[in-house]
Amino acid sequence: MIRNSNKINKIRTFALSLVFIGIIIMYAGLYFRTHFIIMSLFMIIGFLATLASAGVYLWIGMISMKAVQVVCPNCNKVTKVLGRVDACMSCNQPLTLDQSLDGLEFDEKYNKKRAKK
Numbered sequence: 001m002i003r004n005s006n007k008i009n010k011i012r013t014f015a016l017s018l019v020f021i022g023i024i025i026m027y028a029g030l031y032f033r034t035h036f037i038i039m040s041l042f043m044i045i046g047f048l049a050t051l052a053s054a055g056v057y058l059w060i061g062m063i064s065m066k067a068v069q070v071v072c073p074n075c076n077k078v079t080k081v082l083g084r085v086d087a088c089m090s091c092n093q094p095l096t097l098d099q100s101l102d103g104l105e106f107d108e109k110y111n112k113k114r115a116k117k
Contacts, residue, residue: 006089007082015056022049
């Protein structure tokens with residue numbers, strides 16, 4: 001069974017992982033305290049990963065503001081839909097705004113322009 005997941009939550013999870021990866025890289029730099037150049041390189045790379053996560057959070061926030069809000073027919077909670085198909089943020093119910101895809105099996109390939117029905 002394919003687990004449906006909301007696109008906004010996937011991108012937010014990626015941004016959160018960038019924060020942790022950046023912190024781990026910077027922490028690994030502490031093991032090279034005697035080698036200033038190597039330690040500085042680890043600190044800069046870790047900082048850039050953390051900074052990139054802020055950029056991803058900003059980007060997904062801007063996209064999230066433009067997303068269409070719908071009421072999920074399964075859990076009756078308001079959720080946001082990006083693209084032609086998406087999943088509910090609460091219960092992972094497949095959702096679509098395109099009536100030609102209504103009743104078809106959930107597949108994220110429908111969001112691509114060249115996807116066949």
